Amino acid sequence: MELAVKNIDAVGIAAPQIGILKRIIMFEVPAQHPRYKINNATIPMHVLINPKYKPISDEQNLEWEACLSVPGMMGQVPRFTNIEYEYTDLFGKYHVREASNFHARVVQHELDHLDGILYPLLIQNRQTFGFREEIMESELFLESRK
Numbered sequence: 153m154e155l156a157v158k159n160i161d162a163v164g165i166a167a168p169q170i171g172i173l174k175r176i177i178m179f180e181v182p183a184q185h186p187r188y189k190i191n192n193a194t195i196p197m198h199v200l201i202n203p204k205y206k207p208i209s210d211e212q213n214l215e216w217e218a219c220l221s222v223p224g225m226m227g228q229v230p231r232f233t234n235i236e237y238e239y240t241d242l243f244g245k246y247h248v249r250e251a252s253n254f255h256a257r258v259v260q261h262e263l264d265h266l267d268g269i270l271y272p273l274l275i276q277n278r279q280t281f282g283f284r285e286e287i288m289e290s291e292l293f294l295e296s297r298k
Contacts, residue, residue, distance in 0.1 A: 162220055164258050169221055175202045180266035181255050195255060203263055206251065215257060216293065217220035217271045218284055226288075227281030228296075229274045231257045239278030240276040 164179030183194035201278045205218060211233040218226040238248045251259055275281050280292065287293050 164262045166262050179258050203239035205235045205237035208234040218291050226284045229271050230279045231260050
C-alpha cells in the first residue's frame with residue numbers, strides 16, 4: 153500500500169481502493185501540498201488497522217478534497233476540525249491519537265472509504281464540485297487559498 157500512495161502522489165489510501173477487503177488505511181501528511189492548506193506539520197506514513205474516530209467537538213471546516221476513486225474531480229467537503237481516532241498498528245499495538253485540521257480531514261476521508269462513502273456524497277454545495285483543473289483555476293478555489 154505504501155508504494156501505491158507514493159507512486160500516485162496521494163496522501164492516503166484505503167485498502168478497499170486497491171482490492172484489499174480489509175479495514176486498513178495508510179496516510180501521511182506532507183509539509184506542503186498544492187491543493188491543501190497545511191500548517192507545515194508533517195506526519196510520516198502511518199498504517200491504521202481497524203481504525204475508528206469520533207469528533208472532539210461539533211466544529212467543522214470546509215475544504216477542497218480529491219480522491220483516487222473519483223479521478224480528475226474535486227469538491228468542497230465539510231469535515232470535523234478536531235477528532236480522536238483509535239487503531240491498531242502493524243505490530244498489534246493499540247493507539248489513540250488526536251488530530252486537527254488537515255490531519256483530521258485525511259483520517260476522516262480514508263475511514264469513509266472503509267464504509268463505502270466517497271467524498272462527493274458529502275458535498276453540500278454542488279457548485280463546488282467539478283473537474284480538478286477547472287476548479288483549481290476558478291475564483292472560488294483561488295479565494296479559498298488566501
